[in-house]
Amino acid sequence: MGKPESRKSSPGGGPVRLALRYYGKELLRLKGLTVPAMLLPALGNIGIFYIAPLVVAKLVGRIAGGADSGIGPMLPYVLGFAGVLLLAETLWRVGLHCLNRLDALGIERLYVIGMDELFAKDAAFFHDNFAGSLTKRVLSFASRFEEFVDTLTFSVMGKLVPLVFASVVLWTYEPLLVVGLLVMIAVTALGVRPLIRRRQALVDQREEAIARVSGHVADSLMNMDTVRSFAAEHREAAEHRSRVAESRRLSLRSWDYGNLRIDTVVAPMSVLTNALGLLLALSLGAGEHGVEAVVVAFTYYSNATRIMFEFNQIYRRLESSMTEAAQFTELLMTPPTVRDPAVPEPLLVKGADVRFEKVNFAHAGAKPLFEDLDLAVPSGAKVGFVGRSGGGKTTLTRLLLRMTDIGGGRIMIGGQDISRLRQAELRSLIAYVPQDPAMFHRTLRENIAFARPDATDAEIRRAAEAAHVTEFVHALPDGFDTMVGERGVKLSGGQRQRVALARAILRDAPILLLDEATSALDSESEVLVQDALWRLMEGRTALVVAHRLSTVATMDQLVVLDRGRIAEQGTHHELLAAEGAYAKLWQHQSGGFLDGDPAGAGLT
Numbered sequence: 001m002g003k004p005e006s007r008k009s010s011p012g013g014g015p016v017r018l019a020l021r022y023y024g025k026e027l028l029r030l031k032g033l034t035v036p037a038m039l040l041p042a043l044g045n046i047g048i049f050y051i052a053p054l055v056v057a058k059l060v061g062r063i064a065g066g067a068d069s070g071i072g073p074m075l076p077y078v079l080g081f082a083g084v085l086l087l088a089e090t091l092w093r094v095g096l097h098c099l100n101r102l103d104a105l106g107i108e109r110l111y112v113i114g115m116d117e118l119f120a121k122d123a124a125f126f127h128d129n130f131a132g133s134l135t136k137r138v139l140s141f142a143s144r145f146e147e148f149v150d151t152l153t154f155s156v157m158g159k160l161v162p163l164v165f166a167s168v169v170l171w172t173y174e175p176l177l178v179v180g181l182l183v184m185i186a187v188t189a190l191g192v193r194p195l196i197r198r199r200q201a202l203v204d205q206r207e208e209a210i211a212r213v214s215g216h217v218a219d220s221l222m223n224m225d226t227v228r229s230f231a232a233e234h235r236e237a238a239e240h241r242s243r244v245a246e247s248r249r250l251s252l253r254s255w256d257y258g259n260l261r262i263d264t265v266v267a268p269m270s271v272l273t274n275a276l277g278l279l280l281a282l283s284l285g286a287g288e289h290g291v292e293a294v295v296v297a298f299t300y301y302s303n304a305t306r307i308m309f310e311f312n313q314i315y316r317r318l319e320s321s322m323t324e325a326a327q328f329t330e331l332l333m334t335p336p337t338v339r340d341p342a343v344p345e346p347l348l349v350k351g352a353d354v355r356f357e358k359v360n361f362a363h364a365g366a367k368p369l370f371e372d373l374d375l376a377v378p379s380g381a382k383v384g385f386v387g388r389s390g391g392g393k394t395t396l397t398r399l400l401l402r403m404t405d406i407g408g409g410r411i412m413i414g415g416q417d418i419s420r421l422r423q424a425e426l427r428s429l430i431a432y433v434p435q436d437p438a439m440f441h442r443t444l445r446e447n448i449a450f451a452r453p454d455a456t457d458a459e460i461r462r463a464a465e466a467a468h469v470t471e472f473v474h475a476l477p478d479g480f481d482t483m484v485g486e487r488g489v490k491l492s493g494g495q496r497q498r499v500a501l502a503r504a505i506l507r508d509a510p511i512l513l514l515d516e517a518t519s520a521l522d523s524e525s526e527v528l529v530q531d532a533l534w535r536l537m538e539g540r541t542a543l544v545v546a547h548r549l550s551t552v553a554t555m556d557q558l559v560v561l562d563r564g565r566i567a568e569q570g571t572h573h574e575l576l577a578a579e580g581a582y583a584k585l586w587q588h589q590s591g592g593f594l595d596g597d598p599a600g601a602g603l604t
Contacts, residue, residue: 014333015326019141022113022329023148026106033102038153040095042161047088050166053299055081061292099153103146110142114328121331122338123403124364129331132218133211141328148321155314159307166300173293177280181304184273188308191265195257196315202254203323209247211327216243222487258316270308277301338405340422347425351414352510352541353379354400360408361399361564369395369564372409379414382542383559384552386585391561393545394435397515400543402426413511431507435516435545437500439488444473444499445480447488451503459506466532467502469495501529505536512542518551526551549586558582 027034059077118138126134170177220227220236227236278298307314356375362368369392377383385393398404400411402423411418418426431451439447448460448469455463460480464470472495476482488496501517517533518526530551546552553572560568560575560582567581575582 015330016322018329018332019322019325022110022141023106023145023325026109026145027102027149029109030102030105033098033105037095037099037102037149038157039161040091040098041153042157044088044091044095045158046162046165047084047091049303050162050169050300051084052081052088053303054169054296055084057292057295057299060295095153099150103149106145106149107142110145111138114138114141117332120336120339122336123398125331125336130215130218131222133215134331135218136211136214137324137328137331140324144321144324147317148325151314151317151321155307155310155317163304163307166304170297170300173296174280177277177297177301180276180280181273181301184269184276185304185308188266188269188273188311191269192311195261195265199254199257199261200319200323202250202257203319206247206250206254207323207327209243209250213240213243213247216240225489255316266308266311270305273305273308274301277305338402338423341420344422344425345416345420347421347428348416349414349429349510350416351379352429353377353412353414354511354541354543355412356396356399356409357412358409359399359406359411361395361404361406363395368407370406371564373564373566375559375566377541377543377557379541380539381557382537382544382555383557384555385543385545385559385561386547386549386552386582387561387567388585390563392564393561394515396561397432397513397543397545400513401430401432429509430511430513431504431509432513433497433500433504433515433517437488437496439484439491439496439499441483441486443478443481444469444476444484447484447499448502448506451507455506460502463502463506466505466535467498468529468532469498469502472498498529501532505532510540512537512540512544514542515545516547517544518548560585 055077059074059081062073062077115138118134167178167181170181216239220240227233278301280297282294354375354377356373359370359373360368361370361373385396387393399406400418402418405419413426413429440450445457445460448464449455452459461470464473464480473479473482482490484490484499488499491499497517504512504514504517514533518529542555544552544555552558556571557569558572558575559566560580562581568575568578570578576586
């Protein structure tokens with residue numbers, strides 16, 4: 001997309017221009033459909049609204065001039081009238097056939113582009129935006145293409161192209177007719193231009209309010225269990241009513257502005273234009289063209305000024321489609337902070353050792369967490385990371401996955417700087433199990449196979465057995481084909497962690513990254529899963545974040561992180577003998593948890 005534009009653009013500026021570029025690219029890409037879709041209905045309108053009345057005007061002119069009466073002399077005019085209408089209808093049908101395909105193919109492509117753009121965003125982007133709001137925006141970005149193209153076809157091209165034809169015909173009668181029509185249209189356009197700019201600012205406020213409504217709805221629905229557990233339905237409903245009322249207020253303000261301000265300019269000018277046309281037509285009635293000129297001039301002026309009468313409706317449709325599309329493109333104007341390199345290095349799997357070299361990192365707006373952090377994890381080693389909340393354990397895993405980028409230094413895997421690799425290739429080396437495993441609203445089988453979609457059913461079942469998923473799968477209504485619900489709500493926390501472990505086992509990656517992977521398991525299940533994990537770790541580099549120290553006591557090395565620095569490093573027995581920070585943590589544990597943080601919450 002080139003250099004990102006400023007979000008501080010004027011109303012109708014950056015995001016709208018970017019949306020127009022996306023839509024314009026689709027129209028150019030599908031130009032074989034765009035040209036007939038937009039041109040043929042316009043030609044059909046010429047036949048219906050301008051050529052057919054011209055035939056009638058000539059017929060009336062013959063009658064008024066005292067031509068021979070009877071059906072015979074008039075029949076060619078009647079047949080011509082019918083032929084013009086039939087041809088116009090044919091042009092319309094062919095044009096609509098092309099338009100339907102243009103809309104469908106354009107929407108399909110924009111849906112794909114929208115998701116591709118979102119997939120390119122970094123993790124921080126999704127932390128800062130409601131899923132519901134993003135869903136609405138990306139769907140509107142694609143679906144509004146239909147309204148945009150249809151409005152251009154029927155209301156803009158469908159009226160402007162016939163206006164050119166009308167101007168040519170009117171010129172043959174009297175050039176002053178054309179001058180008067182175009183001057184009145186131009187004056188009207190100049191009069192409403194500043195009003196349109198003000199209206200756009202009101203529309204931006206309206207769309208932001210609508211986005212806030214959709215975001216709150218999504219937030220409430222996704223956390224309905226929490227809402228109910230705190231008996232907060234009335235509070236959330238009141239907040240929803242407040243946001244909806246604000247959306248209604250801003251919508252009415254933008255609509256009333258168009259109705260009371262823009263239309264008060266357009267409507268009188270349209271009336272004046274028609275009156276001027278009638279006056280000029282009557283002045284022509286006494287000339288060589290007689291009543292024929294009166295009929296043509298009056299009819300053409302009436303048809304041409306319809307674009308003035310309908311200006312507000314046309315503008316509102318274009319405005320609505322482009323504003324909603326711009327709600328999405330506005331998200332694209334701040335580029336992702338984590339990007340693939342312009343010229344990525346090929347992935348060369350020379351080993352699975354991990355090195356943090358002089359790594360610096362700070363969360364946005366916070367003090368530095370890591371400063372010149374050095375850490376080496378040999379290939380095949382099993383290293384546990386422990387320490388109190390805020391030490392940087394989870395942040396370390398996210399940096400390794402390039403969910404966010406470091407501020408300085410290097411992170412190496414197998415001797416390669418991970419910032420020089422494609423993100424997808426980097427993550428193909430890692431099997432990751434977070435402390436809060438994400439589940440898709442899909443079947444249990446699909447959730448496990450997400451790690452490797454080409455896995456056979458036998459491989460999926462072996463991974464499920466190794467993670468002890470099979471111990472509860474038979475109790476589910478449809479076994480492996482059971483839908484687990486949004487975010488896996490039909491499964492317990494321990495069951496979700498077992499599914500996440502099954503994914504990691506199926507992934508079969510050289511590096512295993514576990515962030516509190518057994519925190520939601522009961523003691524009996526943990527013993528079983530720990531055995532599966534140790535088998536999984538064999539021959540792999542394992543980095544394990546644990547709050548429950550017994551989980552990592554038998555690791556090759558333990559790293560104690562304290563406020564972003566390595567406070568201690570060694571085996572479990574070495575660190576106990578040193579009687580330092582680790583020994584104090586071990587002594588303070590009660591039932592495997594650190595005092596003051598029994599749930600292991602708030603890990604970073």
